[in-house]
Amino acid sequence: MATLKYRLIKKGAAEGRVPINLIFVDKRDVQANGLTYRQACEILAKNFNEPAAVDIIDMDAITVSSDGIIADYAVVAFASIDYNMINKDFGFLSVTEQNYSEKLLQEEPHMKQWDMIPENAGKQLFRGPNFQDRYPRVPHNETQTITGRIANNNTGSEMMDCIAMTEILVPAFGCYEIMTDGEVVIGKAGPEISVGIGMVVFETYGRIFNRSYGAGLTAHNSGEYAKTVKSDYPVIAARKSTLAKYVLKALDLGLVVGRDLGCSPVNLAIARAGGYAIDYDNIEERAWVELNSVGITKEWLQEKVDPMTPDQIIANADDILPGLSDGKKFKVSDIVTWCEVEL
Numbered sequence: 001m002a003t004l005k006y007r008l009i010k011k012g013a014a015e016g017r018v019p020i021n022l023i024f025v026d027k028r029d030v031q032a033n034g035l036t037y038r039q040a041c042e043i044l045a046k047n048f049n050e051p052a053a054v055d056i057i058d059m060d061a062i063t064v065s066s067d068g069i070i071a072d073y074a075v076v077a078f079a080s081i082d083y084n085m086i087n088k089d090f091g092f093l094s095v096t097e098q099n100y101s102e103k104l105l106q107e108e109p110h111m112k113q114w115d116m117i118p119e120n121a122g123k124q125l126f127r128g129p130n131f132q133d134r135y136p137r138v139p140h141n142e143t144q145t146i147t148g149r150i151a152n153n154n155t156g157s158e159m160m161d162c163i164a165m166t167e168i169l170v171p172a173f174g175c176y177e178i179m180t181d182g183e184v185v186i187g188k189a190g191p192e193i194s195v196g197i198g199m200v201v202f203e204t205y206g207r208i209f210n211r212s213y214g215a216g217l218t219a220h221n222s223g224e225y226a227k228t229v230k231s232d233y234p235v236i237a238a239r240k241s242t243l244a245k246y247v248l249k250a251l252d253l254g255l256v257v258g259r260d261l262g263c264s265p266v267n268l269a270i271a272r273a274g275g276y277a278i279d280y281d282n283i284e285e286r287a288w289v290e291l292n293s294v295g296i297t298k299e300w301l302q303e304k305v306d307p308m309t310p311d312q313i314i315a316n317a318d319d320i321l322p323g324l325s326d327g328k329k330f331k332v333s334d335i336v337t338w339c340e341v342e343l
Contacts (some may be wrong), residue, residue, distance in 0.1 A: 004007035021052035050295035067262030068110035078156035082148030173238035187327030191227035196264035275307030
């Protein structure tokens with residue numbers, strides 16, 4: 001009998017650090033069974049008698065982190081399950097492919113990574129749901145699914161139990177590590193990640209926003225409070241060496257933090273360590289207030305340091321990249337349960 005396979009990170013996994021059931025499905029397994037994404041999520045719901053967030057992943061496509069770094073996968077659909085059901089209007093969202101164009105690359109300079117990094121060229125791009133995907137939603141929940149107690153927000157990267165008020169973040173490269181059976185770091189987001197989440201880039205149908213903020217701006221716009229907004233949330237993050245590798249690919253193309261890439265603490269710290277350009281003048285004062293609150297100041301960034309090579313930055317990433325508190329590394333194979341549901 002045909003079965004649909006999926007990865008499950010159970011509530012309570014990773015020594016109790018994961019507060020919500022998380023389900024990850026490979027698009028190839030959905031297609032092999034002749035299912036639509038919605039059908040796959042409905043089948044999972046009928047056979048999963050607990051609340052859970054679901055992401056369907058395309059490992060042959062690309063997506064973009066909130067601060068502008070291309071990742072080697074994409075969320076193509078996501079859903080919220082609450083005890084065997086998916087809300088018919090708001091429980092599921094698909095993500096439509098965004099077509100390549102020279103106009104897109106001109107208007108969104110971080111997307112030069114699509115053209116100029118050989119392994120990205122020609123791949124399909126998926127970021128966030130477009131207006132047709134979202135219907136009948138209104139703008140305040142445009143990249144979120146919700147069924148009962150479970151909300152799956154920001155195109156499958158922020159999951160929450162709205163009754164228990166528990167939440168977990170799965171940033172872009174954390175999801176990549178899950179799908180490639182690598183290693184993850186699970187801990188509290190901490191103030192640097194809390195600030196960094198607001199340092200987004202200008203893009204059409206982003207995973208969080210649609211053309212609302214550009215590099216150098218802050219989407220949080222909450223001053224020193226920004227460092228506390230999500231600092232106590234658990235987060236499943238990539239190894240810092242993995243994240244550094246992808247940021248360096250963008251910087252080596254000549255992309256500039258604060259102008260082309262978001263001014264997140266991670267992007268700024270890597271630029272500082274490697275002697276890459278930073279557009280200080282394009283970073284707005286409100287963003288500097290938030291960055292200063294976590295020790296990312298102009299003075300610190302402009303200190304004379306011996307530039308590290310990319311290999312040195314990757315090797316020393318745990319010391320260079322800010323973010324995460326009480327973090328512990330886990331092999332994905334130790335926290336994921338492989339499951340199958342009969343069709």
